[in-house]
Amino acid sequence: MDKQGNNIIRIENLKREFIVGGEVVHALRGINFNIQSGEFVTIMGTSGSGKSTLLNLIGCLDTPTSGEYYLDGYSVRKMNKNERAEMRNKKIGFVFQSYNLLPKTTCIENVELPLMYNGEVSAKQRKQKAIEALEAVGLQSRLMHKSNQLSGGQQQRVAIARALVNDPVIILADEATGNLDTRTSYEILTLFQTLHQKGRTIVFVTHNPELATFSSRNIVLRDGKVIQDEKNTHIVSAADVLASLPKEENE
Amino acid sequence: MRAILTMLGIIIGVASVITMLAIGQGTKESILGNIEQMGSNMITIRPGADMRGPVRQSSADMQSLKYEDYEAILKECEYVSEATPMVNTSAQVIYANNNTPTSIYGVNVSYLNIRKLEIEKGEMFTESDIKTSAKVCVIGKTVMDNLFPNGENPIGQNIRINKIPFKIVGTLVAKGDNSMGMDQDDLILAPFSAVQKRMLSITYLNSIIVSAVNEDMSDAAIEEITEVLRTKHKIKPTDEDDFSIHSQQEIMEMMSSTTGMLTLLLASIASISLLVGGIGIMNIMFVSVTERTKEIGLRMSIGAKGKDILWQFLIEAILISVAGGLIGVLLGVSLAYLIENFAHISVSIQLYTIILSFSICTIIGVFFGWYPAKKASNLDPIEALRYE
Structure with a gap:
């Protein structure tokens, strides 16, 4: 049922504290879990539960106060800014709630962006990979469209293509369906499930409990601690839900 | 935008x-x-102010520059291509019932080349005019316009400079004003011997004007001239020059x-x-x-x-x-x-x-x-x- 594989993420007693106005705020109070290759994990929690902090740590945007975090075997805690930037560039694909595409820029250029910061990829390879990634999300017909000419769902697909283009070990989605209507949300979820079936490791951070049913594993945070971590044995197919929705004229 | x-x-x-x-x-x-138009390789040598004695005199009154100095410079300085002695004065010039004040330059034939002047009508006075102190002259455009307002041919006419009659043998091509607004055509050229002896009755020169072989040689020429004049004037190595040298180069x-x-x-x-x-x-x-x-x-x-x-x-x-x-x-x-x-x-x-x-x-x-x-x-x- 679950694919067994290497630990992509290993988190050991992870703590993160902030000092706000002279007081120490414990955003994460010691978290332990591993994520293996090929898992589709939702991390859920209400606001203030520490899920954003956890996401920033997993995404190598931040370093923990204490505890260890290994991404693909590398300890992130000891890394400096530039090393973490390189980790983000090569190991992680981000998908944001508000897409964060460059305005007035074509889909291809948007998707190429992560590879621009990777000196090992030539311009030709860059374009080739960008086209492949856009094909993978079903946008092969819109390569040259400007990002502001696209619908919200299409923009999010471009963002997913951008997250795929560097062939990351993990895709981090932060409320990736938060700005979309129900129908488009399911389309995007279908896309994530497809990617999961193809063997991608996905971490989906959300406050929406409904989304847990589509993933293979569900971690719930509250007050900086993991209060629930269980595998989902009844994965609902987003494509089926999509088909059951009343038909609309929109695509 | x-x-x-x-x-x-x-x-x-x-x-x-x-x-x-x-x-x-x-x-x-x-x-x-x-x-450059005035001659960029031109060098002017003037007598220096007298440093001896209690009363300082203006350099124009000094009598230290002689015709022999001119000859020595022309003969001994290899960076000097041409030279002219010069005596100058101003005078009221009269022709018929017209008159005008102007500057009279007593020079030799080389002056034309040194100052890059050209004859328009007639001709320049000659070496023999200089030898005989002939009373001939060449006039500038402004002088011509002032003395011959009706456009008569000035060549061959006699004008009176300080009551001495001079025959006009040529006119100069107009040069216009220079950069400082001075009229370069308001002048009369005459053999220096005539001006020196007949008008001023002096034996010295007011200045010597020479032309260096080219602009870049100006400084070398100045050194040479200084050497020659110091020897000629028997100036002790510790004493100052009794003359001054200015080149166009300096002004430039x-x-x-x-x-x-x-x-x-x-x-x-x-x-x-x-x-x-x-x-x-x-x-x-x-x-x-x-x-x-x-x-x-x-x-x-x-x-x-x-x-x-x-x-x-x-x-x-x-x-x-x-x-x-x-x-x-x-x-x-x-x-x-x-x-x-x-x-x-x-x-x-x-x-x-x-x-x-x-x-x-x-x-x-x-x-x-x-x-x-x-x-x-x-x-x-x-x-x-x-x-x-």
């Missing part, structure tokens, strides 16, 4: 710098051209340093607007960084390092300023030509001014773009992503 407005500061700055430098350079060149250097100062002044005023333009760039870069905080956050989250972001904004700043510089150069060049055509001020645009303004633009872009770009590169990606 915003970028164009920002560029405007740089455009105006560069355009004014180029125009100012063009005007300055043009003025300088026209002044130097004027001096002085003039060009004056106009150079003026140009520098104009250009520095103009460069203030370049500075203001640079501050404009800095301002707009700050706005740009703030506006694109979210984009910076995104770029960082997908792997851009601090230096990538720094370069991105630095290049943008440089691009704005260089583009502004390019338009400024075009504008400045066309403005300079407009000035030349409509205000009749001679301008001269040199490649180095263009290259200079261009590199200054790049430097301004780097200088004023650096801080905003640095600020952008130091943003925390988490904060930047959350920025709305």
